[in-house]
Amino acid sequence: MNPLHAKSLFGLLLAALLAGGPLTASAGDAKPAPAFTLPNQQQAQVSLADFQGDVVMINFWASWCAPCREEMPLLNGLYKKYKALGFTLLGVNMDENSNDAYAMLKEIPVSFPVVFESHGRVGKLYGLVAMPSTVFVDRKGNIRFAHAGYAKGDEKEYEKYIKALVRE
Template identity: 55%
Template sequence: MRSKLNTWIRATALTATLAVSSLVGASSALAPSFALPSRTGDVVALDKLKGQVVMLNFWASWCGPCRQEMPLLDQMHKRYSSLGFTLLGVNVEENTKDAEKWLAQTPVTFPVLFDKENKVSKLYDVNAMPSTVFIDRKGNVRYLHRGYKPGDEAEYLNQIRALLKE
């Protein structure tokens, strides 16, 4: 009985892993282009970043997991930006005051863009906070992560390193 239970557990775990991999795993769809205003007043266009590995992190100031991962994302940005990696934080709130207030308390060095009308969020089918999209140097969406839990940053790092090597 115990052997059958262990086999069932392993099979269920494998099935769940494959299902998650298909949702989060590599793909090769062309990333939808966009241009958004940044905190500094510049407009950032995705098309201008071709040749870079780009990480889009969709977040909101009211999102606890977003707040938790933001300092970790900043470390990644600092570590890999000189190697052809660009991290863009895309705030999805209509009113940017809460985001600005939170960023004043927890500053980041990567560009923060404002998607007040959620047009870019819709292009990338963002339906969870945070959502993180990895785009390869050719402009293809390669990975999508919905949500964040401690430890996910290890997978982010693996994906950044793999895409930088391509």
């Protein structure tokens, strides 16, 4: 085996090992959103399936992530604006210590449901590439759009996606 072949084989192997979850699919592809069940702040179990029939915007956030902090009030605004049209926002907190998240929610209160994942399993399931990450699930339970990160003005893009999915 010549070294070049060995190297490329090694690369392929590594790529196969690291191949990510649904977020590696390009936006617009319909792929069923991986199911998960997580506790909310009252320790009641909340599933993604509970929102079936609604357009669900899943937002992965953490208290240590500055852009997440920035977009939280904006997300709350979007939730209030569109919830009457069969839309819901589900915040998935990725803090290892959920108490940090509770403290932040006290500081920036939100009205949408928030669940807490302290082991990162759901993050892996969705193949997150950035924090925050936002996934848009249509009424049939398929992932239709995914957005990585947050920069000022991204909320307009969120709104565009929500409008498109709510109309379906």
